[in-house]
Amino acid sequence: MxxxxxxxxxxxxxxxxxxxxxxxxxxxxxxxxxxxxxxxxxxxxxxxxxxxxxxxxxxxxxxxxxxxxxxxxxxxxxxxxxxxxxxxxxxxxxxxxxxxxxxxxxxxxxxxxxxxxxxxxxxxxITTKPFKVDQTPNYPGPAETVNVVEVMDREQAVVLQAYPDVGIKDERYAVGEMLNELFSGMSSRLFERVREDKGMAYYVGSSRVVGLHSSMFVFYAGTHPSQAPEVIIEIDAEIARVAAGKVTEEELARCRTRLKAARPMGRQTIGARAMHAAINLTYELPLADDAEHAEKLDGIDATAMAEFAKEFFDVERQVRMIVQPA
Amino acid sequence: MxxxxxxxxxxxxxxxxxxxxxxxxxxxxxxxxxxxxxxxxxxxxxxxxxxxxxxxxxxxxxxxxxxxxxxxxxxxxxxxxxxxxxxxxxxxxxxxxxxxxxxxxxxxxxxxxxxxxxxxxxxxxITTKPFKVDQTPNYPGPAETVNVVEVMDREQAVVLQAYPDVGIKDERYAVGEMLNELFSGMSSRLFERVREDKGMAYYVGSSRVVGLHSSMFVFYAGTHPSQAPEVIIEIDAEIARVAAGKVTEEELARCRTRLKAARPMGRQTIGARAMHAAINLTYELPLADDAEHAEKLDGIDATAMAEFAKEFFDVERQVRMIVQPA
Known part of the structure; x- marks a missing residue:
């Protein structure tokens, strides 16, 4: 709150x-x-x-x-x-x-x-009574693959594909950030493949629902209903490429640059600056953590990305959902 | 561009x-x-x-x-x-x-x-050939009332009610700003009436499509389809109140404060600051115009609001559209 x-x-x-x-x-x-x-x-x-x-x-x-x-x-x-x-x-x-x-x-x-x-x-x-810390156990992700189609009467279809992800307190949190960056934005390989080579999809990218210890990594795309299966093939191919350690140095450099630049850019307003401080204090993270964060990013290579992908982007614990017209 | x-x-x-x-x-x-x-x-x-x-x-x-x-x-x-x-x-x-x-x-x-x-x-x-200025004539608004229903299969309905509005170069542009502020936000009378007294509408407010000389002032609301007629009654009642000169000093003060505060708040990022300068130069407005703008706002009273409403929120040139399920 x-x-x-x-x-x-x-x-x-x-x-x-x-x-x-x-x-x-x-x-x-x-x-x-x-x-x-x-x-x-x-x-x-x-x-x-x-x-x-x-x-x-x-x-x-x-x-x-x-x-x-x-x-x-x-x-x-x-x-x-x-x-x-x-x-x-x-x-x-x-x-x-x-x-x-x-x-x-x-x-x-x-x-x-x-x-x-x-x-x-x-x-x-303010009262000083002790704060009862939430005891909800960590969530390791679904026990088995889920494949669902939801019907909705729209022009477009939406493809969502989710996996378990590390929380904010995990050492590999920054690897997740790099992956999220890799799959997002108009210069991502995924976007280029889906939009430029195949001319499909209104938008494609990834997002994270993030907790201290339990999180979800989501690939999503908006596309013409007829193209949903092809978009899934592209997402899976991109995951396979990362898991095979084939992320290039150029891609890594771009992700690092964007993630580093995003921090000061996101703190230009006084409201954002105060919020950043409040969140880091709440999560018990250092207040001025840009240098440490930059160092972490510099240490992430294609192998670290591959290890993360192999461990978390696991078909056995994947939830795939397509929302499309009947 | x-x-x-x-x-x-x-x-x-x-x-x-x-x-x-x-x-x-x-x-x-x-x-x-x-x-x-x-x-x-x-x-x-x-x-x-x-x-x-x-x-x-x-x-x-x-x-x-x-x-x-x-x-x-x-x-x-x-x-x-x-x-x-x-x-x-x-x-x-x-x-x-x-x-x-x-x-x-x-x-x-x-x-x-x-x-x-x-x-x-x-x-x-850059080439120096003369720039051909656009010669599109001003648009005074529709010649007659339009009432339309568009069918769309959604949970909610949307009500839109539009009127001609002054352009950026008009002396009364700031009166339009005050009116837009008056009808928008969670502390507006319109929002309070529609949401708090009637418990209807997901959102309600106003917006402007703004040109140098031709503009459109739009009231809009998202609501349950069954409540669309009541929302229109509230919008019309609010217009009638303003046209009758019944905007209170308290409302005027709130609109002025919000409009004045919005300017520096909107220029906190370097990108927004550069864009503000570029737009003002393009429109041939003074670069540092906050003081002048504040003075204009201070000079706007209930009578000025009423005159604007009577001249522009004119049933004869009104376009009303409801988008709702069949």
């Missing part, structure tokens, strides 16, 4: 008052709760009109099964319909306790003044 | 070489042209799977008729299918001429060095 406030320096007192109120005395008004609940349900229904969102939701469910990651952060309509104001209050009280709060400030502010104002909030405003 | 390159300071020479090549000796390879053309057509087909994108496309066509603004910048499938490589070359040659080029640089760069490198490009690299 995160709260973020972005204001002009002259309004910092207002921002601190709002933040304090939100952390120490939220009212959770029943009428507001209902409105937000209805809106969240409405948003989920709206998302289900979009073929890629719909496919991703169905894929998560099939991939993670009973593990909580089966459900995205917006929740599930059936669960929301059961949710009461008291559930939300209880969850808030579990999360907002001094030992579980990370506060990041970025931009044009007076450090001494801000610290003096924040100290009482953090020291006595 | 705009070209943008964002690089680390150490790579500025590479960026300048690429930019020079793009401006002075693009090859327009036939195979690449075909791939990009196919991809653009595929993207348009993909957009048509999304109800709001589809609705907006159909609305533009109905609103602007034979005026070129009927077509979004990505073009139309039928036109693209007729397009040849030579058409693109001719268009490029028309646009890229010294008197029609604006170049903006932002970030960490050495001004003297960059100017020395750019001077030859701008002075002799």
């Amino acid at each position: 995160s709260l973020a406030i972005e204001v002009l320096p002259s309004d910092v007192d207002v921002a601190l008052d709002l933040l304090s109120d939100a952390l120490t005395c939220p009212t959770f008004d029943e009428a507001t709760f209902r409105i937000e609940l209805d809106a969240q349900i409405a948003n989920l229904k709206e998302e289900d009109d979009e073929i890629l969102d719909y496919g991703f939701r169905k894929l998560r469910e099939r991939f993670f099964g009973v593990h909580p990651f089966a459900i995205a952060s917006d929740g599930r309509i059936a669960d929301l319909e059961q949710l009461s104001r008291l559930d939300v209050v209880a969850h808030f009280e579990r999360l907002v306790t001094a030992s579980n709060v990370v506060l990041a400030v970025s931009g044009d502010f007076d450090r001494a003044n801000l610290q003096a104002r924040l100290q009482p909030l953090l020291e006595s405003g | 705009s070209l943008a390159i964002e690089v680390l300071p150490s790579d500025v020479d590479v960026a300048l070489d690429l930019l020079s090549d793009a401006l002075t000796c693009p090859t327009f390879d036939e195979a690449t042209f075909r791939i990009e053309l196919d991809a653009q057509i595929a993207n348009l087909k993909e957009e048509d799977d999304e109800i709001l994108d589809y609705g907006f496309r159909k609305l533009r066509e109905r609103f602007f008729g034979v005026h070129p603004f009927a077509i979004a910048s990505d073009g139309r499938i039928a036109d693209l299918e007729q397009l040849s490589r030579l058409d693109v070359v001719a268009h490029f040659e028309r646009l890229v001429t010294a008197s029609n080029v604006v170049l903006a640089v932002s970030g960490d760069f050495d001004r003297a060095n960059l100017q020395a490198r750019l001077q030859p490009l701008l002075e002799s690299g």
Whole structure:
């Protein structure tokens, strides 16, 4: 859970008052709760009109099964319909306790003044009861291959192919980043093959649903329904190429450059800078980790990529889903 | 047309070489042209799977008729299918001429060095033949009311209601901005009425398709199909309230604050800063126009909002479109 406030320096007192109120005395008004609940349900229904969102939701469910990651952060309509104001209050009280709060400030502010104002909030405003750490076990991925077709009346079809992936705390997390970069973007071999050589697919790439210890690596493509089988052949061929250690030095260099450049580029706004600090503190990662990250990337070669691919992009634990017209 | 390159300071020479090549000796390879053309057509087909994108496309066509603004910048499938490589070359040659080029640089760069490198490009690299200014006449909006229903098999329905609007060069452009702000966002009266009091609509707000002299102001909402008529009643009631001069001081103050804050917030990245400068130069607006803009906003009261609403939100020239399941 995160709260973020972005204001002009002259309004910092207002921002601190709002933040304090939100952390120490939220009212959770029943009428507001209902409105937000209805809106969240409405948003989920709206998302289900979009073929890629719909496919991703169905894929998560099939991939993670009973593990909580089966459900995205917006929740599930059936669960929301059961949710009461008291559930939300209880969850808030579990999360907002001094030992579980990370506060990041970025931009044009007076450090001494801000610290003096924040100290009482953090020291006595917020409860200090111990934070109950989540005990959900790690998820190793599905026990067996899943192949499903979901019917949806659209012009396009969507292909999704998912595998278990390492979490943020894993040493090989950066290898996953390199692979995700390798399969994504308009200069990726996969994109070139699918789009330029075959003239198919509206988009193709990869994505990760990332947890501290359990994650999912997803290949996805939007394509003409008649071309879905060919897109799958291309995805599988690309996986096989990586597993055979055939990623070129040029590809590795491009992935490294893009991943290194993405970090400072993604932190140009003060909001993004504060969020980066807050996330790294929450995950117990070093705050200024760009150099360390760059070093990790430089150490990843075609062999490391192949090992990752062979271990994780495993047909035995693969979930493949095609969403297409009847 | 705009070209943008964002690089680390150490790579500025590479960026300048690429930019020079793009401006002075693009090859327009036939195979690449075909791939990009196919991809653009595929993207348009993909957009048509999304109800709001589809609705907006159909609305533009109905609103602007034979005026070129009927077509979004990505073009139309039928036109693209007729397009040849030579058409693109001719268009490029028309646009890229010294008197029609604006170049903006932002970030960490050495001004003297960059100017020395750019001077030859701008002075002799680019052709100097006169730029033929577009002569398309202004568009005053539709001659009569249009009411249409488009059928699309979705969970939700989309309501779109469009009116003529002033262009960027008009003195009242900022009044349009205030109105657009008034109808948008989660604290707008329209959003509160529709979502909080009636519990309907997934989203509701307004948007503008903006030209130098011809524009379109659009109210839009995503809602349950059964609630579309009620959402229209709310939109019309909100227009009537504004036209009756009943926008409150509090609402005006909120719109002004948000519009003023949006400018510096939107220019936090170097890319956005360069784009702002390039656009203002292209439109012949002052480069640092925040103070002037703030002054304009401060001068807009409920009467100015009412006058704008009465003149432009005119039932006689309104295009209303509902996209809904059969």
